[in-house]
Amino acid sequence: MHSDRERCVRAVQSKDARFDGWFFTAVLTTGIYCRPSCPVVPPKPENMTFYPSAAACQQAGFRACKRCRPDTSPGSPEWNQRADLVARAMRLIADGVVDREGVPGLAARLGYSSRQVERQLRAELGAGPLALARAQRAQTARLLIETTALPMADIAFAAGFASIRTFNDTVREVYALSPGDLRTRAAARSTSRTATAPAPAAPTTPGALSLRLPFRAPLNPDNLFGHLAATAVPGVEEWRDGAYRRTLRLPYGNGIAALTPRPDHIACRLTLSDLRDLPVAISRCRRLLDLDADPVAIDDQLRADPVLAPLVDKAPGRRVPRTVDEAEFALRAVLGQQVSTAAARTHAARLVTAHGEPVDDPEGGLTHLFPSAGALAALDPESLAMPRTRRTTFTTLVRRLADGELHLGADSDWQETRTRLLALPGFGPWTADVISMRALGDPDAFLPTDLGIRRAAQELGLPSTPAALTARAAAWRPWRAYAVQYLWATDSHPINFLPV
Incomplete structure (x- = not known):
């Protein structure tokens, strides 16, 4: 998709949200990258360049737009409609395999060498597995910074960063703001938020986080939630107060997800025994509801x-x-x-x-x-x-x-x-x-x-x-x-x- 320049320009000029996650628009004059539906006035076509992933934008030196928040776009539908090496690798990266097992672990699961995996991901996505995993860590960090009161050191650990310094440097590089500035900006934002922004958390249970899961419209919740509720196994799943709830077995512990259909997003409440499982829990909830x-x-x-x-x-x-x-x-x-x-x-x-x-x-x-x-x-x-x-x-x-x-x-x-x-x-x-x-x-x-x-x-x-x-x-x-x-x-x- 990103290589079809004419089609990408049309999508950006019409602010077509259907293409959010399919590609990213980098603006040469500002040094930022956006989703196609960014609400700001579209740049001139000659100032646009297009990338297949947020990681590729970041590697090219672009920062995420503070208005449209491109890192919160729905994922590309490509990875859930294909069974080739790149699609399988992307599903595993979303499931946190690179953070837990490194690139060799990813390659071993796929049955290829690390070099082959790196080469194919770079060819299609403009970034290797480490850069893709880093972009995911940055997104998780932003989510925790903006929706919780956790200390920054705890957030760095939960998001998968090896050190506080790496956490600080990555957040500044990707968002052009320090972690503290991101939190201050989030607190000062008006209560009227876009459908793709995280909802403010109001946890009553330790370890509970509330967020929004974006999707491409339309979404019919009837068969989706009806099927899950009708087949729910007592003790593991339940329908309660308009939400489908279930337990989760996760790499570092366990969790509980509560998913509620809304007109423009899925309200997601996660209670985790270990916050390092947050990106995996989000990925599995999105996969459960086929949100990409x-x-x-x-x-x-x-x-x-x-x-x-x-x-x-x-x-x-x-x-x-x-x-x-x-x-x-x-x-x-x-x-x-x-x-x-x-x-x-x-x-x-x-x-x-x-x-x-x-x-x-x-x-x-x-x-x-x-x-x-x-x-x-x-x-x-x-x-x-x-x-x-x-x-x-x-x-x-x-x-x-x-x-x-x-x-x-x-x-x-x-x-x-x-x-x-x-x-x-x-x-x-x-x-x-x-x-x-x-x-x-x-x-x-x-x-x-x-x-x-x-x-x-x-x-x-x-x-x-x-x-x-x-x-x-x-x-x-x-x-x-x-x-x-x-x-x-x-x-x-x-x-x-x-x-x-």
């Missing part, structure tokens, strides 16, 4: 099909409800094979009570983390109240996850992982495809054998047999996972409605 999607591009393609067009026009902006823990979702998918939603929740709740790690939730009714594969590895199969064949499927999956033979994560190759899942006993296309869609994030995953999809197809006059429906759905590629959401919406199942 480009709904206009997706809906435009699906709307080209006359059968889907009325569904899209009725409620545009549907997202794919995903997960904060890929292994957890896979285990729950097996528990839900050929049973009702209520039965699947009951099975999962029993496992949580018996094997989950207890958590403290002073603000609600959450009690446990979902048990890890390691914790479930020692369970007695006979204790599982399910048919023997499904017990075998479940315990085999647990064993493969626990011993590392099967890896499910942000860096997973979608096709390769789907093939490996289908090789497991008891895994058919439905289970593999729902894991691909909701856990791995494949935007083109399709569920032609799903009963709800087949009912919707029959009602809409589409082919109802899996093979014929798959052939008919070829025109929806690469967005078939979003077509699934529109087809599911034709039913009256609770997953399609925002809880009241």
Whole structure:
């Protein structure tokens, strides 16, 4: 996108928010970089240059605009619609892998050398993994400076900086303000804030932070939050006071996220046992709600099909409800094979009570983390109240996850992982495809054998047999996972409605 100069200039001149996060505009005369929708008067085209990432702007010596705050843009949708090396690397960087394991750890997870990863990221994003991780640290630091009263030393540690000096130097370089000046400026700002600015925190619980998660409009919250609430596992998830709440297993500790849909943002309240987990928690919440999607591009393609067009026009902006823990979702998918939603929740709740790690939730009714594969590895199969064949499927999956033979994560190759899942006993296309869609994030995953999809197809006059429906759905590629959401919406199942 950033290499198409004419298109970028048009987007900046029209202040088109749809392109926020797709590219960044650096202004040669001022030395700052902005999001395309920056509210200031656009610079002359000859004074604009374009970069694919905030990190590339920073490396070129540009500072972040204090008005449009480009570091708070939604993420590029590219990284969640591709499965190549660069996209997988970006998902891992967002999950904090470089900060925890360094570039060698990132490369090892991807199965490439550090040099290959560095070269490909620089070629596409104009910055290497260290610079991209540094930009993320700067963004986390700014968030903590502006929304908490934490001491600066604690913020530096939480954001992943190796020293106070590095923290101070980075903040000054990126924002042209010292950390103290950033906090003073935030406190003095008027209460009327943009949709992309962090909301002021009013924590009543130690370790609690409140912020806003931006997204590209439109966003339809009905199926997104309805699905999460209808399938919530007691103790791990709940719908309370208009918010979806759940526990989080994070690299340095645990946490609780409360996510509330608003017209122009998602209100996010995070309670963390270790603040170093903040960027990872934010990344996983964004991934859970599919907030980096480009709904206009997706809906435009699906709307080209006359059968889907009325569904899209009725409620545009549907997202794919995903997960904060890929292994957890896979285990729950097996528990839900050929049973009702209520039965699947009951099975999962029993496992949580018996094997989950207890958590403290002073603000609600959450009690446990979902048990890890390691914790479930020692369970007695006979204790599982399910048919023997499904017990075998479940315990085999647990064993493969626990011993590392099967890896499910942000860096997973979608096709390769789907093939490996289908090789497991008891895994058919439905289970593999729902894991691909909701856990791995494949935007083109399709569920032609799903009963709800087949009912919707029959009602809409589409082919109802899996093979014929798959052939008919070829025109929806690469967005078939979003077509699934529109087809599911034709039913009256609770997953399609925002809880009241």
